[in-house]
Amino acid sequence: MINKKHPISKILSYVFLIVLAYIMTYPLLWMIGAAFKSNDEIFSTLGLFPKNPVFGAFSEGWKGTGQYGFDRFLTNTFLMVLPTVVFTALSSTLVGYGFARFQFPFKKTLFLIMLSTMMLPATVIIIPRYIFFKKLGWLDSYLPFIIPALLGCFPFFNFMMVQFFRGLPLELDESAKLDGCNSFVILKDILLPLCKSAIFSVIVFQFVWTWNDFMNVLIYISSVAKYPVALGLRMTMDISTEFNWNQIMAMSLVSIFPPILLFFTAQKYFVEGIATTGMKN
């Protein structure tokens, strides 16, 4: 909207945006501050900054439940998240390429099916899946997360890649084909370098979602030794007495750090990716 605005209304907009930004980030800022406050101070003072900063919350909280510390929980999370993310990127690229660039029987029907599974509530299939994985002996392992990723069970990402491939000019493929490249070489050498931003957003999205996933880990992971950070954190909260607030805040902070870090490093691609999917329907 190009509009000659009165300076007053512009200032009001800024004031509003800044106040809102403060309200939005307040919980997070409070969390950071609380991790460095003593337990006496956490709820007795209003300031975000600790008056007498203490650093013990991190080292104490890191010990986790005694038997297993947060080093274990974090390692577990990475063991679960990284393969899931890599396989999602791989499968969604292949599937996206397949749908965007080839003609085959029942293509329209299959594509429609894929789109409609985007709206299939996960809760409907959770029980049969659980039983299926149980029969395969995959309970209490990360396979229930990794294998669906390998098999492209995240239609949202497949769709995102289809849309992205559609946006790339077909002439690229055709000239390469004239040069005698087969379809896989075309994908690998010509299209893939152009897909970086889309693949990046698949990676960031899937990393964040799997990292934060709680219901599925609650269902599938039962032994504490294999707990990812989400379960470790909840267990720490449940078993700790009311005197450990700062430790729990410190570990909460640790647990949200990797997704935040990834988001900031990949922010540009991420925002682009969202915009691409939402728009070209």
Add this chain to the structure above:
Amino acid sequence: MLKHKKYSFEGYLYILPWLLGFLLLQFVPLINSFWYSFTDFQLLGDAKFIGLQNYKKMFVSDPTFLKSLSVTFYYVLIAVPCKIAFALVIALILNQRIRGINFFRTLYYIPSILGGSVAISVLWKYLFMNQGIINNLLSVVGIPGQDWLGNPNLALGTISLVTVWQFGSSMLLFLAGLKQIPECLYEAARIDGAGKMKIFWKITLPELSPIVLFNLIMQMINAFQEFTPAFVITQGGPLKSTYLYGLMLYDQGFKFFKMGYSSALSWILFAIILFFTSLTFKSSQSWVHYGDTL
């Protein structure tokens, strides 16, 4: 989209992972879940066909079902419209030629990344505890503290706040949509002497309506299945006032291992979601405006 090429089966090679995944991990489970819903399956032992008894039980002899259903409707009704309206308003403000838009956009988006993480639920619990920081802040301004998580009338609202707090992803979609509205539409309207409100109602909103629809559908599907905050912050209480449908499904299926009953519950939820999404789609014919580019 594609030039008329001859059919080849090469494409199947590329979509094969999804095809397998769809069949094994989506289609077969869907059929199974439907079958289980007519059985008394309990994880151990065989599934015995019991007809419509599971479905009858919900409505006749399981008071938590109706309670949970009404809690979930309340939640969807509060959280989804608030979130979308909020996202739209902020996107409109950010879409003015404002300096530092990237900064604000990023800041507002952060909660969406952390979204359903346990850390945020834990944080919420501490913020809204009786001796929590929100009550402390209120007492400074002279407002008496509330029992945000212990009062059955407030708890669901407190939980919904977590959802609304994550308006960032919807906002990004609106922002992208606003950038696509052709400037000439605004110019024409201004030449015709249309006021700001009129421009919003007659141009901006209709042009954004496909995105409103997309947000509405996706947020609704998610909200009906919400789980983490209610599970971690209030465990469904007090007095089941935050006992969302997702919690009931989890309890029945993975706490009591009543797989048959839980499957039946999940099909009711599926039917409800299907009903409301198709209702939204149907109604959208009268309020969603598609440009002639499609």
